[in-house]
Amino acid sequence: MKKIFAINLGSTSTKVAYYENNNCIIKDSIAHDSNEIQGFKSVFDQQDYRTKCIINYMDEHNIALDDLDAFVSRGGQTEPIPGGLYYINEAMLEQVESGEYGVHVCSVGVRIAYELTKDKKTVPLTLDTPSTDEFEPIARISGLKEISRRSCFQALNQKAMARYYADSIGCNYEDLNLIVVMLGGGISVVAHRKGYMIDGPDALEGEGPFSNNRCCSVPIGELVKLCYSGKYTLSEMMRHINGEAGLVAYLGSTDIRQIEKQINEGDSYAYDVLDAMCYQTAKDIGAYATVLKGDVDAILMIGGMANSKFITQHICDRVTFIAPVKILPGEREMEALCERAYDGLTGLEEIKNFKSMRNEYV
Template sequence: MYRILVINPGSTSTKIAVYEDEKCKLLEKVEHSLSDLEKHPNLMDQLNFRRENILMILKKHGFKVEDFDAIAARGGILPPLKSGTYIVDNRMIHYLKYDSPVSHVSNLAAIIGYELGQGKIPVYVTDPISVDEMVDEARFSGVPEIERKSFSHALNIKAVCRKVALELNADYEDLNFVVAHLGGGISVAAIRKGKIIDVNNANDEGPFSPERTGELPVGDVVRMCFSGKYTKQELKKKFVGKGGLVAYLGTNDLREALQLAKTDEKANVVVQAMAYQVGKEIGGMCAVLCGKVNAIVLTGGMAHSNEFVEMIKSYVYRFAPVFVVPGEFEMEALAFGALRVLRGYEQAKEWGVVDEQVS
């Protein structure tokens, strides 16, 4: 029997799980309030309090770090690489701390895992955010110096596609999907025959979300940048962390926004606008697949809200059957990735090896 600790920090929470082989023995989520997060505006400053939260939960349930055979961490923003499970080493940690092009909360997971493992317990990441399967046409931005990059909720997107394929009694790699992952950030992806051929970067593109602005009018962004009112870090935080629902309504919680929308017309329009933008992005990805879509899948935390789901469905129900798979299956996918390596079914890839990266 293999015991695996799973670590998955989100923009507003930290989730941990304990798996014994395929069985989940513990799953717990620590919510971080907006005020707590604002005390640590620099992402790497969150390492200590998130790590201490994990240790506190383990102690509460009678676990010690040395009880585990492996730690499975959510993959951060690395250079483009192939799908698979990777061993975490010093090179990966240095990159995530100092060289990652995006300050994304997923960068914390491997670092926390590595600190907990202290070189005695192997730490793995599976299907990091930067898994790249995009078609060439999707990479063009309109400016030669700027290339669109594949950053997505790849782990959960692929997991829910497999679940829907089972419902359709078909092979995942024979189907086409459009998946909207509705979390603190929103990824909408076109999946053709098992590969994510196009997806919006939830930090820079696509719909606005509870904490992020999504795509912005570039002229207005340029004017803000040169207005003298903001530092670079202030603008980055304004766009990712303090954008979306936070900027409009002062909350990053869809449940609060929906409650407010019952009595406040502005809040109602803001929530409707977020659903509208999700629907518009889904429509664009249907076009990427030439209209040949077997299913549209709504997943992530916000898919728990029937009210919000119905808003999105009203825009896209004519395109393809809509499946709702609320929540996230990242913990299971991370644990199973590590388990396949521990059992010898797969060999862990070594990050930084040239042939493992996407040229």
């Protein structure tokens, strides 16, 4: 029997799951106090705190670290890599922790998986990391010669939900053309063509619709002026676009249920901001329909915000002429992490070794 433990670090929670073979024994979410989280200067400073929460959880549920065959974490950001299962190794951690490819708390998870399994038989794994890059060459040409467009979004849930949808209609993911709209902590609209995510945003650093605390695409000249205004250092500016922008900047909250309540009580400003987020998302769906040359089997709305009628309705109003819209709220990240780790352990799927390729082409 294979014993697998999975972790998935989000901004306000740590999701955990324990599987024996392909059977889910426990799936849970450890909620964190937002004041406690905000007290950390950088996401990387949360490592000890999150590790303690995970260990306590395992102790309370009699899950012995030494007995595990795999400890799998949602991945962190590295140079662009093919999708799939990877061993977490030092080369991967060095890139993840450099922050060069974007900063998100999921990056801390891979370090925790690695540290907790050191000198044990347990293998530390990650799957379909946010740096999974299946772009076509045309999608990389940005127009500014020094900057190549790159893929950075919640690839794990994008792939897991796309496969889940394909299964649910009796099709292969590899036979479908989909636009998958992740409405989660961030928003990413991605074109999937026959099993490959051929174009999508760098959702952490400035592309796509604005979301909870990210600004994403903005008028670029104005952004450059703000960078040189003397008001921000480089790291302050990075935090400004990914941490202090989006809904939190306009409305002081990322809680959609709370924002909807304000709207229902007559807050027209909150209405306009949330409507603008939906408008930008719909506009992106239109753009990605052209990537697929109009041949779109379905538009999937996934993630926590897909629970919001306001959001799904306001997006649908503008996009149903493109393709049928399927609303599949939530995520299948823990299932994907555990099931695919099992496939890796039993030889059904290759487990890749991460190796940096970035100096190979210079």
